[in-house]
Amino acid sequence: MTACDRAAHAFRTVFDAEPDGLWCAPGRVNLIGEHVDYAGGLCLPMALSQVTAVAVRRRDDGRLRLHSEGFDPVDIDPGTGRVDGWGAYVAGVVWALDPPGFTGVDIAVVSEVPVGAGLSSSAALEAAVALALAELCGLPTDDAGRDALAAVCVCAENDYVGAPTGGMDQQIALRGRGGYALLLDCADGSVDHIPVDLARHGLTLLVVDTGTGHRLVDGRYGERRTAVEDAVSRLSVRSLRDLHAPEDVDSLDDPVLRRRARHVVTEIARVQDAVARLRAGDIRDLGPLLDASHRSLRDDFEVSCLELDTAVDAARSAGALGARMVGGGFGGSVIALCESSRVAQIEGAVTAAAGRHDLPRPRFLHAVPSPGARRC
Ligand code: ADP
Numbered sequence: 506m507t508a509c510d511r512a513a514h515a516f517r518t519v520f521d522a523e524p525d526g527l528w529c530a531p532g533r534v535n536l537i538g539e540h541v542d543y544a545g546g547l548c549l550p551m552a553l554s555q556v557t558a559v560a561v562r563r564r565d566d567g568r569l570r571l572h573s574e575g576f577d578p579v580d581i582d583p584g585t586g587r588v589d590g591w592g593a594y595v596a597g598v599v600w601a602l603d604p605p606g607f608t609g610v611d612i613a614v615v616s617e618v619p620v621g622a623g624l625s626s627s628a629a630l631e632a633a634v635a636l637a638l639a640e641l642c643g644l645p646t647d648d649a650g651r652d653a654l655a656a657v658c659v660c661a662e663n664d665y666v667g668a669p670t671g672g673m674d675q676q677i678a679l680r681g682r683g684g685y686a687l688l689l690d691c692a693d694g695s696v697d698h699i700p701v702d703l704a705r706h707g708l709t710l711l712v713v714d715t716g717t718g719h720r721l722v723d724g725r726y727g728e729r730r731t732a733v734e735d736a737v738s739r740l741s742v743r744s745l746r747d748l749h750a751p752e753d754v755d756s757l758d759d760p761v762l763r764r765r766a767r768h769v770v771t772e773i774a775r776v777q778d779a780v781a782r783l784r785a786g787d788i789r790d791l792g793p794l795l796d797a798s799h800r801s802l803r804d805d806f807e808v809s810c811l812e813l814d815t816a817v818d819a820a821r822s823a824g825a826l827g828a829r830m831v832g833g834g835f836g837g838s839v840i841a842l843c844e845s846s847r848v849a850q851i852e853g854a855v856t857a858a859a860g861r862h863d864l865p866r867p868r869f870l871h872a873v874p875s876p877g878a879r880r881c
């Protein structure tokens with residue numbers, strides 16, 4: 506059964522009624538361009554085939570009743586103040602979108618996106634709800650409409666949930682295209698679609714969920730953002746995007762700031778390189794760029810950890826063409842570009858390496874560039 510079928514089934518079971526419609530939105534991995542969004546950089550996420558599905562039915566009493574497998578049910582009366590917990594991701598979208606004529610909904614959620622693994626289950630949930638409400642309330646859902654919905658989801662997550670998020674997750678969840686990654690220019694918000702034809706080249710993009718969660722909440726994300734801002738002001742540039750060579754950061758006296766800035770400058774150059782190679786159809790050439798991205802995140806930006814390094818090293822040793830940590834760091838997931846014929850062997854090597862270090866057993870999924878949020 507698809508996630509949408511399961512959401513419809515859950516809806517009938519929990520609310521004893523037929524939903525008005527079914528919508529879904531994907532999780533994502535970022536091919537390359539990590540920790541550069543808040544520096545006005547470039548990133549290259551692609552939507553996964555794994556989705557979060559919602560079955561939705563309008564109410565007429567202003568209530569918001571939410572059900573999601575494995576989470577506590579939520580029931581919000583119109584007069585209730587802010588909600589906490591997972592319901593905030595949905596209530597936040599309702600609050601930020603403020604759809605015309607909205608009089609409450611029942612929603613059943615079913616997700617195939619691992620939660621808290623750095624694959625953006627939060628934006629998948631927000632985007633599915635946002636598209637559902639937009640369609641039910643007659644708001645536009647063309648490219649410009651989706652761009653506006655992505656901004657609504659960012660607002661929900663930043664200002665209602667209270668989680669820092671740059672906007673990449675929401676853009677790809679709403680604007681992904683099957684067979685393409687999304688080149689997102691974080692300086693001006695413009696996007697471009699870049700072909701990623703893994704299957705034609707006999708390649709698989711393996712995602713390793715290390716099972717350690719990502720741990721952004723303890724201030725280290727904020728420290729990295731502050732370091733980037735410091736570097737910008739000490740170098741007297743508008744943004745690190747204005748620098749093009751690693752030597753351009755050498756004038757920073759502070760060795761830590763120098764490393765942080767060097768990561769941003771070199772990572773943006775790697776994204777440009779990756780886009781050129783994808784456009785030329787040289788997809789195997791992404792391998793060395795993924796490796797270089799990981800080294801930069803590990804050594805210059807210092808956001809990797811034992812779980813991520815272990816998975817990356819094991820995948821490389823078992824024959825991956827390239828591998829890197831993805832997401833904010835300190836846990837979460839890794840991607841490895843693999844010949845499809847070697848995937849089973851690489852998965853085995855990654856699992857064995859985790860076992861040797863007494864780490865949680867990793868989980869695997871295969872990333873197929875997929876469409877963004879849609880009705881199902
Ligand atoms: P991720 O990397 O998966 O986006 P986040 O910490 O940003 O991690 O978001 C995870 C949170 O989003 C969960 O703790 C939960 O509150 C909410 N969430 C995501 N998916 C679901 C779901 N299917 N059902 C209920 N809540 C969800």
Ligand code: MG
Pocket residue numbers: 625626627628674
């Ligand atoms: Mg998230």
